[in-house]
Amino acid sequence: MHQRKSRVKQIEGTILTGRSFEPVRGRVLVEDGRITAVEETSVDSTDIVVPSFVNAHTHLGDSIAKEAAVGLSLTEAVVPPDSLKHRRLAAADRDEHVRAIGRTLRFMERTGTASVLDFREFGIEGARVLREAAVDRRIEPFIFGSEEPAVLDYADGYGASGANDEDFEERRAAVAATGKPFAIHAGEPDATDIHPALDLEPELLVHMVHAEEEHLERVAEQEVPIAVCPRANAVLDVGKAPLSELLAHTTVALGTDNVMLNQPSMFREMAFTAKTFDVSTRDVLRMATVNGAEITGRNCGCIEPGREASMVVLDGDSDNLSGTEDPVRAVVRRATELDVADTIIRGESVE
Template sequence: MEEVTGTILAGESFEPIRGRLVVEDGRIEAIEEADTESTDIVLPAFVNAHTHLGDSVAKDAAVGLSLDEAVAPPDSRKHRRLAAADRADLVAAMRRTLRFMRQTGTVSCLDFRENGVYGARALREAASSVAVDPFIFGSDDAAVLDVADGYGASGANDNEFADQRAACADRGVPFAIHAGEPDATDIHPALDLDPDLLVHMVHAEREHLERVADQSVPIAVCPRANTVLGVGDAPIRDLLEHTTVALGTDNVMLNVPSMFREMAYTATRFDVTAREVLRMATAAGAEIAGLDCGVIAPGRRASLLVLDGASDNLADSVDPVEAVVRRATALDVNRVVG
């Protein structure tokens, strides 16, 4: 049995409770109010809802490029770098990124992995010695589902994914697809595939939002990557009013996969509350992938991020949720549990 003490951001509402968490066999047994001298802030560990870990091997290679030049298949700089990468170098680069993610409070990510079975196996190998469990959305043909946890499609325009969608349905695994990143033309075709997850939706309009709500499709947004690539800003307030919205950092080639940076950017740029942003970075991604984490509650997996509330950065903060979302950095991390 282990006790974790401090200010605990409990439940779906992240209600601050001064006290202790009782953890046994990796699960939360109880949350108890109690006197404590601990100044730690205890919150759910992060779930990064959209990554491309493969391009860890080419960090910053796309600086100054457009979306198509940077990441569009099959001839973007990203895909050329992936094709040229030695497998051992690719695995080592992804492993370094996963270690960084763990150090900065992330315990799982929903990764779109290129290169089919080969790519999915490489990511499994990279994650085998790191305490971050990627949920892998594989690519290419449906055979990747023998290795991956679901299928991740590049986009519906000029691409046929009916076979992969049918294979996901047969196996009971999720089908995810990019939509509405450069423009709105691929959103209706993506929704026609009845996806389990849409990524980006920067150019979502009222007619798309109504379909999203009717079909109960969650969305992963990546605000910093959208800014880097110059495609615009997702209508996050509108998205939140229609469905579950989760937060991702997108391509490692474009951005450091830090949920601290993504939360602060989102809270500053968009009409969202700190609690909404924190849920986007924790519970929402876990919910989309069916992971037993993202919320501090009895019976749940004890995947926790413990911050030093007395650090020079966080001391004197009057609201722990605001402090976590807008102010906290990797330097404030005391430990990651679970």
């Protein structure tokens, strides 16, 4: 009987290792989609090897209406049920919708994102559309479905619009019975829906722009992680999240929010966040990688033995990155999609 031989892959360069992203000159050894070792050794490569990104909050359905909401308020642009977004989604041809989401997923995986946490509108059919769009992609969408609890037969969790929009208590109980996570928007237009959202004991809060100390104390007590979307908040003019305070109280991950408003580029989201808020570049890189992964139990977002081998290889000698003195700062504040030499998801390069 012949035994299959595992193929060992080596990725060389300056490797940003562990949760602290300590730069190590050497190579990453990959076998069967997992990182088996990080070896410090002399190498010729000028590449910078970074853990793949996890986009912690998107609305990929908006791929059919890019830049359609310019100049609109939050309510006019995205609030259900009558916003421009929901009218466009309701009118979309199914095949068109699948193609549009598929192209967005392809952009994301080619630019370093291995996993995405998506809020899907339109219940079971919405979840099915995203599953179909992702069939030929390596990126893994974690789907937070909507509307009826039966969506959980097709989705990975439930995503609620906001506690002021409708009563979610019955659906929250139904979700709890399945053991799947419940996520909800909170504190985006104002603070009035934050306590009601926390009363639902969610596994994830999104936005928390208007969080105050009384809310943060509950967040810490309930150990609820938060996904923040700074560029979308700026576009919709709803304010700036108290990011340093959020980080002091819980796990915070980074998302790009509506594709209609912003391209799902983690490079742009990191740079905007690092240059707008008083937080460290390492905090921002953690928000873009391992924090988002751990919210949904994914084993990516960190380069260390035993982790999923999902990494972004950046050309450290590109016209943009050549001469970089601090690779972590360069990745967070300077790097762009044009610097990506390779994206590896579960040990295989993305085509």
